[in-house]
Amino acid sequence: MVVGAGPAGLYATFYAGFRGLRVVVIDSLTELGGQVSTLFPEKAIFDVAGFPAIVGRDLISRLQEQAASAGAVYLLGRTAIGLTDRGERGLLITLDDGAVIAAGAVLVSAGVGGFQPRQLPAAAPWLGRGMEYFVQDAEVYRDLDVVITGGGDSAVDWALHVEPIARSVTLVHRRSRFRAHESSIDRLLRSSVQVLTNAQVSQVLGVEWIDSVEISEASGGSHRRPAQALVCALGFVADLGPLAGWGMEIANRRILVDSTMRTSLERVFAVGDVSDYRGKVRLISVGFGEAAIAVNHIAALLRADAEVSPGHSSDRPAPVTAG
Ligand SMILES: Cc1cc2nc3c(=O)[nH]c(=O)nc-3n(C[C@H](O)[C@H](O)[C@H](O)COP(=O)(O)OP(=O)(O)OC[C@H]3O[C@@H](n4cnc5c(N)ncnc54)[C@H](O)[C@@H]3O)c2cc1C
Missing domain, CATH: 3.50.50.60 (FAD/NAD(P)-binding domain)
Known part of the structure; x- marks a missing residue:
């Protein structure tokens, strides 16, 4: 066996x-x-x-x-x-x-x-309704506003992967530095991905499906951003x-x-x-x-x-x- x-x-x-x-x-x-x-x-x-x-x-x-x-x-x-x-x-x-x-x-x-994927408490109830822990098929994100949370290789790679086909990609990381491969970070910073560090997704909003997320910054501010897809790549x-x-x-x-x-x-x-x-x-x-x-x-x-x-x-x- x-x-x-x-x-x-x-x-x-x-x-x-x-x-x-x-x-x-x-x-x-x-x-x-x-x-x-x-x-x-x-x-x-x-x-x-x-x-x-x-x-x-x-x-x-x-x-x-x-x-x-x-x-x-x-x-x-x-x-x-x-x-x-x-x-x-x-x-x-x-x-x-x-x-x-x-x-x-x-x-x-x-x-x-x-x-088991690490949970983002604000997002957990939205699993299967716009929130996923993994990017399986990038096509799913075509023409969507995508928010990805995490600071490791998966988060950075997935942000780069869906960037060419999504309407917008925002990468939210609660620390100031990424733990990803250096060459991936270089590509990330040269891409159209909007990178928000020292920030986290504090609230997920929508009715049946996600339509936006609230992002809180460590400095105290917060703002809302459209998102029809949220990927929580916080490791496992x-x-x-x-x-x-x-x-x-x-x-x-x-x-x-x-x-x-x-x-x-x-x-x-x-x-x-x-x-x-x-x-x-x-x-x-x-x-x-x-x-x-x-x-x-x-x-x-x-x-x-x-x-x-x-x-x-x-x-x-x-x-x-x-x-
Ligand atoms: C982002 C990332 C990138 C990577 N890139 C590379 C790379 O470029 N090159 C490389 O060589 N390696 C890479 N790796 C590492 C590589 O994925 C692993 O070394 C490889 O998957 C290990 O294979 P495995 O078959 O030992 O275990 P796994 O792929 O972990 O598979 C183990 C399986 O066992 C199952 N299982 C566990 N417990 C039980 C149980 N009690 N009953 C039934 N099923 C059970 C699990 O569900 C799982 O499907 C990467 C890993 C990650 C996370």
Whole structure:
């Protein structure tokens, strides 16, 4: 079983199929792709091997296409909450809807755990009525007055991203300095985005849908500004949640693994952002490598006739993919 369908989990799914294993994939979110789909689907990624540049959404659909050959069962919108270790008889994993699934091994690719957006109290009641926590599809903002709150990479990138198609973009940050990449801040300051620092959205107004926001400045003044869309990009709070109670050794909210990606539990492996070891680097490309290591060791654990080394994929017939 794979817990977490971010990039590491999707690649692990492909790899498990490649090693002839049957796979069930669980994710709390209703769509595949983890942080990439949720937080930066439209950003270009430049450090994935083989792709000089690839947009987040496209990377996930390529991974999904590659994983199709595994014929995995996807249980989306469900959270893995409990684990019972039955020794030689394998593991039982309990989901939040009460389902219990038996598995020979579990690969945890849970990223930063379940993540919840940081709330802006004045805006929370407007979720789905003009307020969102993520920019999924920039087209939605065409010809609208858009207000974005936040001072990190997501807020700055999204402001730049919707600027060419929105009627106006205002970026509101409660501090004086942004925490975003320097080159993005340079672009921001050269763009038509109106940047308001030392300020915050104190009130959201409208009837069915947002029509304006009240912006309060630290200096004491306030003004109203038209807004049919508000994006609260204040970051997210990550929580390992139920996984923390599974009995794996954990430090600093990460699951400790050995060089085979095995946790302190015999049949549970962890890869991607959620795992930790000396020298760990949290990148998509690293998660892919870890997934291959873990699945090859899982194959050897589950099947007496399987070796750790998989041989070369290029020696095999082409896998059958969906579509
Ligand atoms: C704005 C931004 C830009 C980035 N840019 C880059 C970049 O350019 N290059 C790069 O290499 N990396 C980048 N990263 C980092 C990259 O996104 C992560 O390293 C990568 O997503 C980690 O993949 P993962 O599969 O380990 O976990 P995630 O992508 O976090 O996926 C984990 C999944 O597990 C699920 N989950 C968690 N707990 C449970 C549970 N109990 N039950 C069921 N499901 C669960 C979550 O819902 C989630 O879908 C960026 C990150 C951010 C935020």
